[in-house]
Amino acid sequence: MPVSDLTTSAQDYLKLIWSATEWSSEPITIGAMAERLGVTPSTVSDGIRKLAKQGLVEHAPYRSIELTPTGREHAVTMVRRHRLLETFLVETLNYRWDEVHDEAEVLEHAVSDTLIDKIDTLLGHPTRDPHGDPIPAADGTPHRPAAGPLAATEPGTNVTITRISDANPDMLRYFAELGLKPDTRLTVLGQRPYADLTNIRIEENGHEIDLGSAAAEAIWVVAA
Amino acid sequence: MPVSDLTTSAQDYLKLIWSATEWSSEPITIGAMAERLGVTPSTVSDGIRKLAKQGLVEHAPYRSIELTPTGREHAVTMVRRHRLLETFLVETLNYRWDEVHDEAEVLEHAVSDTLIDKIDTLLGHPTRDPHGDPIPAADGTPHRPAAGPLAATEPGTNVTITRISDANPDMLRYFAELGLKPDTRLTVLGQRPYADLTNIRIEENGHEIDLGSAAAEAIWVVAA
DNA sequence: CATAAATGTTAGACTAGCCAAACAAACATG
DNA sequence: CATGTTTGTTTGGCTAGTCTAACATTTATG
Ligand SMILES: [Mn+2]
Ligand SMILES: [Mn+2]
Ligand SMILES: [Mn+2]
Ligand SMILES: [Mn+2]
Numbered sequence: 001m002p003v004s005d006l007t008t009s010a011q012d013y014l015k016l017i018w019s020a021t022e023w024s025s026e027p028i029t030i031g032a033m034a035e036r037l038g039v040t041p042s043t044v045s046d047g048i049r050k051l052a053k054q055g056l057v058e059h060a061p062y063r064s065i066e067l068t069p070t071g072r073e074h075a076v077t078m079v080r081r082h083r084l085l086e087t088f089l090v091e092t093l094n095y096r097w098d099e100v101h102d103e104a105e106v107l108e109h110a111v112s113d114t115l116i117d118k119i120d121t122l123l124g125h126p127t128r129d130p131h132g133d134p135i136p137a138a139d140g141t142p143h144r145p146a147a148g149p150l151a152a153t154e155p156g157t158n159v160t161i162t163r164i165s166d167a168n169p170d171m172l173r174y175f176a177e178l179g180l181k182p183d184t185r186l187t188v189l190g191q192r193p194y195a196d197l198t199n200i201r202i203e204e205n206g207h208e209i210d211l212g213s214a215a216a217e218a219i220w221v222v223a224a
Numbered sequence: 225m226p227v228s229d230l231t232t233s234a235q236d237y238l239k240l241i242w243s244a245t246e247w248s249s250e251p252i253t254i255g256a257m258a259e260r261l262g263v264t265p266s267t268v269s270d271g272i273r274k275l276a277k278q279g280l281v282e283h284a285p286y287r288s289i290e291l292t293p294t295g296r297e298h299a300v301t302m303v304r305r306h307r308l309l310e311t312f313l314v315e316t317l318n319y320r321w322d323e324v325h326d327e328a329e330v331l332e333h334a335v336s337d338t339l340i341d342k343i344d345t346l347l348g349h350p351t352r353d354p355h356g357d358p359i360p361a362a363d364g365t366p367h368r369p370a371a372g373p374l375a376a377t378e379p380g381t382n383v384t385i386t387r388i389s390d391a392n393p394d395m396l397r398y399f400a401e402l403g404l405k406p407d408t409r410l411t412v413l414g415q416r417p418y419a420d421l422t423n424i425r426i427e428e429n430g431h432e433i434d435l436g437s438a439a440a441e442a443i444w445v446v447a448a
Numbered sequence: 449c450a451t452a453a454a455t456g457t458t459a460g461a462c463t464a465g466c467c468a469a470a471c472a473a474a475c476a477t478g
Numbered sequence: 479c480a481t482g483t484t485t486g487t488t489t490g491g492c493t494a495g496t497c498t499a500a501c502a503t504t505t506a507t508g
Contacts, residue, residue: 009495030456043496045457050494062456062503092316093342103336110334112327118317233465254486267466269487274464286473286486450508457502463495472487478480 003074008109011078012037013047014056015108017067018075023147023220027064036167080136081108081116083129086166088119090130097130097181098172131172132163132182132220151198151216155190158203159221171218179205185224227298230280232333235302236261237271238280239332241291242299247371247444251288260391304360305332305340307353310390312343314354321354321405322396355396356387356406356444375422375440379414382427383445395442403429409448 003011016036020028030048034041048065051057056071067075085104089095095103120126120138127135147162161184164175175181185203192199196213211219227235240260244252254272258265272289275281280295291299309328313319319327344350344362351359371386385408388399399405409427416423420437435443 007494031454039495040497041456042458042498047495049457089339093339093346095342103339106334106336107331110330112330115313115317115327118319122317231464255484263465264467265486266468266488271465273487452505452507454505455503457500459500460498462497465493467492468490470487470489473485475484476482478482 002113003077004112006074009047010051010054010056011074011109012105013044013051014067014071014075015078015082017057017065018072018079022079027066030065033065076136078108080138081111083133083135084116084119084123084126085111086129086131087123087126087135091123091126096176098169098176100130101166101169101172128163128182129166130182131166132161133166147220147222149217150186150188150200150211150219150221151191151213153188153191153198153221155188157188158185158224159188160185160224161219162222163220165218165220168214168218171215175215175219178202178209179207180219186221226337227301228336230298233271234275234278234280235298235333236329237268237275238291238295238299239302239306241281241289242296242303246303251290254289257289300360302332304362305335307357307359308340308343308347308350309335310353310355311347311350311359315347315350320400322393322400324354325390325393325396352387352406353390354406355390356385357390371444371446373441374410374412374424374435374443374445375415375437377412377415377422377445379412381412382409382448383412384409384448385443386446387444389442389444392438392442395439399439399443402426402433403431404443410445 006014013033016033017028020026020032030041030044033048034044037044048057048059051071052059055068056074058066058068082104085107086097086100089100089103090097117138129135150159153159161180161182163182164172164180166172179202180186187201187203188198189201189208190199191197197210198213198216199208199210201208230238237257240257241252244250244256254265254268257272258268261268272281272283275295276283279292280298282290282292306328309331310321310324313324313327314321341362353359374383377383385404385406387406388396388404390396403426404410411425411427412422413425413432414423415421421434422437422440423432423434425432
């Protein structure tokens with residue numbers, strides 16, 4: 001069964017389950033899915049039950065949610081669509097990197113495999129999206145850079161931004177204003193755990209700023 | 225209410241009603257809509273009743289279907305989306321003109337106004353789609369070339385193809401093979417009404433061919 | 449470790465799209 | 479112009495997604 005036979009919401013569910021384990025490895029909860037998708041937990045609970053019946057996820061009531069191999073395949077297809085579309089919107093249509101997420105969230109369900117292939121060809125088989133996230137290859141192989149959240153980086157370290165979570169468009173706009181984007185170089189000046197603040201210097205412009213924990217968790221870095 | 229608040233099928237209904245009157249002026253029937261959309265008449269009948277309740281069409285049971293001003297506005301928006309997307313797929317993504325209809329049929333419901341504007345700008349505000357159909361301007365003004373179906377053209381006339389109906393992708397592929405596309409020049413050699421055949425010569429390659437009535441109704445021409 | 453809080457599930461209701469079957473109206477024609 | 483055919487409508491039933499409210503299970507904590 002091709003991914004296009006799944007309903008739009010099934011496609012979003014699978015993509016979200018996969019995305020949750022892309023960087024952490026903690027399986028996602030019903031509640032977190034509901035929060036992220038903007039629906040109630042009962043809706044998600046029911047939706048997951050249906051995916052389990054279709055053999056796309058492993059799930060017993062009140063237990064964890066895991067993708068089956070088939071489910072993972074479809075999830076990766078959707079992630080690939082999403083990230084290629086974001087890249088296309090920035091490269092070809094002059095979108096800013098902080099504007100593309102919502103547009104891609106809808107388009108990903110409407111494009112054909114042919115269109116995705118044409119975009120991939122036109123862009124020269126890109127490997128990272130505008131947020132720095134890896135674009136899975138057509139065969140589904142992911143590549144995970146050795147990165148960690150800015151919030152967990154030792155003070156005094158020089159780092160480069162690898163990726164910025166595209167979950168929150170408002171946050172992306174804020175980062176764009178500050179000059180924070182993939183490949184920006186930073187120095188972590190300090191971590192204040194009780195205040196939940198990370199103090200950084202942006203090497204490009206010398207600005208020193210404090211980021212709250214939501215922001216410092218959304219930005220992933222590697223040692224420069 | 226923006227057009228994006230309408231359901232996908234409501235968008236298709238309005239677009240189809242408008243398209244039916246673009247060239248003829250005969251209002252479309254429930255049966256013709258059902259046929260064209262691949263659903264049963266009962267489905268369309270019910271759908272039209274709902275559009276009437278929303279003030280988008282004028283329709284009393286068993287009577288004709290007419291767009292209200294609001295309905296027409298939304299319809300033209302959808303036609304514009306469809307034709308700009310088709311043009312974009314051909315110009316930017318190397319689709320052939322006989323491949324784009326089905327892709328646009330789905331994408332038209334997923335794109336934002338912003339995306340349509342960006343495409344329009346990138347393409348330099350095109351006025352005709354790959355099938356020769358006029359692209360309504362953003363303000364909704366249509367422009368209708370003085371064209372008529374090939375089937376109704378006097379034998380002996382030299383003509384240029386203005387548009388080719390994109391309703392049937394198989395037929396488009398057939399035309400593409402023959403070398404028939406918008407702006408192709410033809411001579412009508414004869415009309416055989418009882419056999420429902422139109423005999424033409426394609427000036428580009430000198431080929432003489434017979435077209436059945438479905439084909440000769442789908443091709444619209446102007447005197448050269 | 450008993451109980452309260454948090455988390456997840458189920459039941460029932462609503463909307464939307466679709467179909468088949470039964471029905472109603474309009475139209476065509478003898 | 480009466481009747482039969484064609485066309486359109488209504489009804490009832492199905493799926494899918496969503497919600498709220500009631501309920502069940504798990505987890506945290508005193
Ligand atoms: Mn989505
Ligand atoms: Mn992204
Ligand atoms: Mn459509
Ligand atoms: Mn077209």
